Amino acid sequence: MVTPDVALVTGVFTRKSIERIAHEAFKLAMSRRKKVTIVHKANVIRLAFGLFRDICYETGKKYYPEVKVEDVLIDAMAARLVRRAGDFDVIVTENLFGDILSDLAGELAGSLGLSPSLNTNGKQAMAQAAHGSAPDIAGQDLANPTSMLLSAVMLLQ
Structure with a gap:
């Protein structure tokens, strides 16, 4: 709390942690349909989510070139998941968005x-x-x- 009327939320995005989760996503995709969807909000939170998106792409290109990769903004992803859940194989995102999307997917199931x-x-x-x-x-x-x-x-x- 900066003041009683102002609260700040921060997130920490490190190359090491992003690479770790990206490798897990791509390894899982290799045993499935070979498709990873990166979910982010880099259009608004450019530095943090841009780093997340870019490192996921780098990891895929360097280590898993046979996996198809796309990226989707979180708000569009929520709508697409409701309409066409079967289009997705492995979804990789950060914790907050993952928590929301996993609850949504559970209800869809x-x-x-x-x-x-x-x-x-x-x-x-x-x-x-x-x-x-x-x-x-x-x-x-x-x-x-x-x-x-x-x-x-x-x-x-």
């Missing part, structure tokens, strides 16, 4: 309760269900374990 989640830094990993605590069904023995089971599968992979 039928429920957040079906969405797996994995957090990793390359040395450690933690699997968790993508959904929250579901207080609307608490105590009713209605929980669906699909998300947790799929998360465990991702952890083992």
